Amino acid sequence: MxxxxxxxxxxxxxxxxxxxxxxxxxxxxxxxxxxxxxxxxLLDELIPAFERDSGLQVKTIAVGSGEAIELGARGxxxxxxxxxxxxxxxxxxxxxAGARRTVMHNDYVVVGPPGDPAGVRGAQAAxxxxxxxxxxxxxxxxxxxxxxxxxELGLWEDAGVEPGGGWYQESGQGMGATLQIAxxxxxxxxxxxxxxxATESARDLEILxxxxxxxxxxxxxxxxxxxxxxxxxxxxxxxxxxxxxxPAAQNAIKTFGVEEFGEPLFVPDAGxxxxxxxxxx
Amino acid sequence: MQVLWDAxxxxxxxxxxxDGETWEIIARSLRISLTATALALVLxxxxxxxxxxxxxxxxxxxxxxxxTGMGVPPVVAGLVIIVLLWRSGPLGALGLLxxxxxxxxAQTAIALPxxxxxxxxxxxHVDPDFRVQMQALGAGRxxxxxxxxxxxxxxxxxxxxxxxxxVISEVGAALMVGGNIAGQTRVLTTAAVLxxxxxAFALALALGIILLVIAFxxxxxxxxxxxxxxx
Numbered sequence: 233m234x235x236x237x238x239x240x241x242x243x244x245x246x247x248x249x250x251x252x253x254x255x256x257x258x259x260x261x262x263x264x265x266x267x268x269x270x271x272x273x274l275l276d277e278l279i280p281a282f283e284r285d286s287g288l289q290v291k292t293i294a295v296g297s298g299e300a301i302e303l304g305a306r307g308x309x310x311x312x313x314x315x316x317x318x319x320x321x322x323x324x325x326x327x328x329a330g331a332r333r334t335v336m337h338n339d340y341v342v343v344g345p346p347g348d349p350a351g352v353r354g355a356q357a358a359x360x361x362x363x364x365x366x367x368x369x370x371x372x373x374x375x376x377x378x379x380x381x382x383x384e385l386g387l388w389e390d391a392g393v394e395p396g397g398g399w400y401q402e403s404g405q406g407m408g409a410t411l412q413i414a415x416x417x418x419x420x421x422x423x424x425x426x427x428x429x430a431t432e433s434a435r436d437l438e439i440l441x442x443x444x445x446x447x448x449x450x451x452x453x454x455x456x457x458x459x460x461x462x463x464x465x466x467x468x469x470x471x472x473x474x475x476x477x478x479p480a481a482q483n484a485i486k487t488f489g490v491e492e493f494g495e496p497l498f499v500p501d502a503g504x505x506x507x508x509x510x511x512x513x
Numbered sequence: 514m515q516v517l518w519d520a521x522x523x524x525x526x527x528x529x530x531x532d533g534e535t536w537e538i539i540a541r542s543l544r545i546s547l548t549a550t551a552l553a554l555v556l557x558x559x560x561x562x563x564x565x566x567x568x569x570x571x572x573x574x575x576x577x578x579x580x581t582g583m584g585v586p587p588v589v590a591g592l593v594i595i596v597l598l599w600r601s602g603p604l605g606a607l608g609l610l611x612x613x614x615x616x617x618x619a620q621t622a623i624a625l626p627x628x629x630x631x632x633x634x635x636x637x638h639v640d641p642d643f644r645v646q647m648q649a650l651g652a653g654r655x656x657x658x659x660x661x662x663x664x665x666x667x668x669x670x671x672x673x674x675x676x677x678x679x680v681i682s683e684v685g686a687a688l689m690v691g692g693n694i695a696g697q698t699r700v701l702t703t704a705a706v707l708x709x710x711x712x713a714f715a716l717a718l719a720l721g722i723i724l725l726v727i728a729f730x731x732x733x734x735x736x737x738x739x740x741x742x743x744x
Contacts, residue, residue: 244555262611270707291692292692292694292695293611306599307601308600308610405710408710408712411712430711433712463605463606463608464600
């Protein structure tokens with residue numbers, strides 16, 4: 233009797249699980265990337281086009297660059313699109329990846345309240361941060377090991393400041409939410425230009441520091457090697473990486489955002505080195 | 514305040530205009546969470562029957578574990594499931610991570626303790642003499658169990674509603690094991706989180722309102738069944 237009940241339950245469980253599946257059996261590629269590419273809407277444009285071209289299904293996991301690279305290193309993703317050079321180089325050094333290629337760049341901007349209490353407008357980036365620290369003006373950091381957070385920490389180092397204290401706050405959230413918090417608190421923060429332009433709820437903040445090679449934000453794509461972990465779809469990952477640096481995707485990147493924001497959010501850079509981008513910037 | 518008003522109008526615009534993407538997300542949310550609730554009921558009811566009527570060593574410990582499980586944060590459940598489903602994990606060969614099936618598994622794990630815990634309490638609340646009488650009248654064990662369950666159907670349905678309410682509204686596990694992939698694993702809660710992180714608060718709130726409307730509709734149906742034949 234009990235045995236029969238167990239049988240019935242097992243059958244019901246299986247039936248329900250299979251009913252819920254319907255996941256399709258197209259071969260899938262896992263792309264680990266940063267929140268900035270998703271929040272700006274760029275991936276919504278690029279990924280469906282790639283899926284059409286390749287017949288592959290892409291699973292885009294948008295996390296901080298730190299986590300994206302970690303997923304790649306564990307072989308839990310097949311391809312990584314990130315903007316955190318030091319962490320990317322670590323991944324390459326670990327020998328678990330194929331190639332690391334430039335895809336595009338935009339730049340970081342220091343944004344803050346129009347009143348600019350710390351007087352940073354037009355200053356050089358590291359100097360601007362030093363002034364913010366000196367004035368103890370509120371500053372919101374991502375605090376999430378993302379590419380932007382890593383970049384911010386590098387700038388504090390250049391400024392010779394160890395940030396901390398009541399004026400320095402960590403949001404622990406993505407760029408859009410962090411901008412919103414800074415907007416609410418009349419605080420400074422550092423954002424990539426794309427997310428700043430795309431975040432409507434941060435309209436009270438103004439760009440106070442921009443330009444100059446040190447604020448360059450370069451995105452690289454890295455395809456993960458077969459032996460990084462079990463069941464890595466290295467071939468699919470490489471297909472997506474190849475596609476991102478090919479002319480069709482590069483053209484789509486060039487025009488993305490022009491209609492909505494009046495200026496492109498990213499500049500395509502396939503085939504260029506960071507030095508060449510710097511020389512052109 | 515303006516945001517709240519915008520959210521309400523946006524929610525009803527999305528619902529009434531038959532916006533394809535919105536309805537697709539609603540359908541997916543319902544399919545995943547209802548399946549998970551059904552699974553939790555199928556698995557949880559026998560457990561609760563054993564806990565309510567069985568006499569075996571460790572029964573109290575299991576009951577305490579179930580009651581503790583009611584409070585497990587979804588993100589912790591999601592973390593455990595994701596480690597199991599990773600390519601390098603024990604179930605990696607199934608390739609389930611970032612699929613609706615993975616979300617069903619995680620949500621079942623979240624709903625199971627709720628369903629089992631509330632059901633145990635519901636069954637125990639039925640007068641113990643009732644079952645003894647049934648068996649004295651010649652009913653078999655399963656038959657008398659069925660009658661007790663019928664007697665406790667109101668709180669048992671409440672247990673199911675508690676499970677459903679927990680999983681349709683949770684975001685931690687859905688985000689983690691589903692990945693919030695557009696067209697594949699994006700559900701109402703993860704879409705709301707994404708829109709909020711973009712700073713689109715009115716749209717995020719609108720999705721929250723839609724979630725409440727949908728949950729209300731489901732509970733209305735279940736309540737109608739539950740209260741059927743009552744004044």
